[in-house]
Amino acid sequence: MTAVRHTGILLRAYLLASAVLAPLARRHIQKRIGIGKEDPQRYSEKFGETSEPRPDGPLVWLHAVGVGEVLTLPALIRAMATLQPDLKFLVTSSTLTSARAIAANLPENAVHQYLPVDCQPFVRRFLDHWRPDLSIWAEQDLWPAVVVEADRRGIPLALVNGRMGQKSFESKLRFKSLFADLYSRFSLIEVQDAGSKNHMTRLGVPSMAVAVRRSLKAGGVPLGHDPIRLKAIAKVLKKRFVWLAASTHSQEERDVFEAQNIILERHEDALLIVCPRVPTRGSEVKEMAKAAGLKPQLQSLAPYIVPETNVFIADSIGEMGLWYSLCDLAFVGGSLEPVGGHNPYEAMRLNCAVIHGPHVGNFARDYRAAHEAGAALEVTDADGLASAVLDKKSLKMRKNAKGLMAAGAENLLDCAAGLLELVRPDGR
Numbered sequence: 467m468t469a470v471r472h473t474g475i476l477l478r479a480y481l482l483a484s485a486v487l488a489p490l491a492r493r494h495i496q497k498r499i500g501i502g503k504e505d506p507q508r509y510s511e512k513f514g515e516t517s518e519p520r521p522d523g524p525l526v527w528l529h530a531v532g533v534g535e536v537l538t539l540p541a542l543i544r545a546m547a548t549l550q551p552d553l554k555f556l557v558t559s560s561t562l563t564s565a566r567a568i569a570a571n572l573p574e575n576a577v578h579q580y581l582p583v584d585c586q587p588f589v590r591r592f593l594d595h596w597r598p599d600l601s602i603w604a605e606q607d608l609w610p611a612v613v614v615e616a617d618r619r620g621i622p623l624a625l626v627n628g629r630m631g632q633k634s635f636e637s638k639l640r641f642k643s644l645f646a647d648l649y650s651r652f653s654l655i656e657v658q659d660a661g662s663k664n665h666m667t668r669l670g671v672p673s674m675a676v677a678v679r680r681s682l683k684a685g686g687v688p689l690g691h692d693p694i695r696l697k698a699i700a701k702v703l704k705k706r707f708v709w710l711a712a713s714t715h716s717q718e719e720r721d722v723f724e725a726q727n728i729i730l731e732r733h734e735d736a737l738l739i740v741c742p743r744v745p746t747r748g749s750e751v752k753e754m755a756k757a758a759g760l761k762p763q764l765q766s767l768a769p770y771i772v773p774e775t776n777v778f779i780a781d782s783i784g785e786m787g788l789w790y791s792l793c794d795l796a797f798v799g800g801s802l803e804p805v806g807g808h809n810p811y812e813a814m815r816l817n818c819a820v821i822h823g824p825h826v827g828n829f830a831r832d833y834r835a836a837h838e839a840g841a842a843l844e845v846t847d848a849d850g851l852a853s854a855v856l857d858k859k860s861l862k863m864r865k866n867a868k869g870l871m872a873a874g875a876e877n878l879l880d881c882a883a884g885l886l887e888l889v890r891p892d893g894r
Contacts, residue, residue, distance in 0.1 A: 477648070535627070543576055559578070635665035
C-alpha cells in the first residue's frame, strides 16, 4: 500500500493546472513541430501515445534530459542487466538532440520514448501503457505530475547521479515546499558531491535520505560508432596530423582556431575536427574559422574530408564515438570559457587523451581525479593548447586513464545493485 504523502498548496496548484492545460499543451507541441523543435514522426509520444508494445516481465524506466545525462544511461542499463538479466528497460528524454544521441547507443534490451508533457492526462496514459516497476531519474529537474502519479501507483522512484549547483538551488528555493514534497516521494537519492547534498537538505530533504556517490559517468561504456565509416575516414587521414576539439562553445573556438594556426606552422597538413556542443551552430563556426584564416569544411554540406581542408566541422548528432575513436587527442570544451566543462570520460574510454581549460566546475571531482592519475592536462589559452597538442608526451595520459575507468565501472555496478533492491518483485 502506497504511503500517504504530504501535498502542499504549491504542489496542489501545479497538479490542478496540469490537469486542465492539456489542450494548450497540444497546440504548443504543434507549434514546435512547425519550427523543427519536435519530432514530426513521434510527437504523439509527448501525449503519452505510442505504438510500441510494453515488453513482458519487469520493466525499469530511466529518464534524463541533457545529452550527457542520457548517454550515462546505457552503461547503467548494462550494469543492471548484468545483475538481473530478465529486466527490460524504457529510456525517456525530452529533446530531439538527446533522442538522436541515445539512438546510436541504446542497448538491445531497451526502447526509447519521449517523456510526455507534464499534464496529468498524458502522464496517466503513459503510465497506463508502460506500467514500470522502477523509475530512475538521472536529471537535475523533476516533473511534478510525473513524479506524483508514479508514486501514487506505488512505482519506486530513485534519483541517481544528481547534482544541484548554486544557481539551480536558488531557483528551487523560491518553491521550497514544492520540491520538499517531490523529493519526499523518492526511495533513493544519490548526488555527486557534498555541495549538492547540502542544497537538497536546505530544500527540506532529510540529510540521511541523501547519499553522496561519485559521478556515474566514469563507469560508462564507449560511445557507439560505425566501424566501417571509421576505417574509411582513418584511411584517408592516415598521413595527416589530426586532433579534435569536442563540445566547443563560441568564445573558446577562437582559441581553438588560433591554436590550429600555430600547429599548422609545425604540421602544414594538420587537420582540426571541431564538434560544436550545439551542432546547429555549424555555419556560424565555419564563418569563425574562415575569419581566422583557416580552410573549413562543414560536414552537413560536404561529408567527405578533402585534402585542402584544415578544419572539419562535424555538425552531426550522435557521432562523438566516431570522432573520439579517430583521434588520439582531444580538447574537451566548455572549459576555456566559464561554461563548467563537459564529460572527459567519453574521450578516455575511446583511448583519446584529454586536454581542457580551467573552467570545469560541473565536473570538478572528475577532473581532479583525472589530474591525480595523470590522465588529463589543463591549459589556459591558445598557446598552451597548441603546445599540449604538439607535445607527444600528452599521449601518455591515455594509459593513465585506464585505472579511472576501472574504478568507475565498479562504482556503477554498486549503484546498479542498490537500484535493483527497489524493483517491485511482481514485475507488473
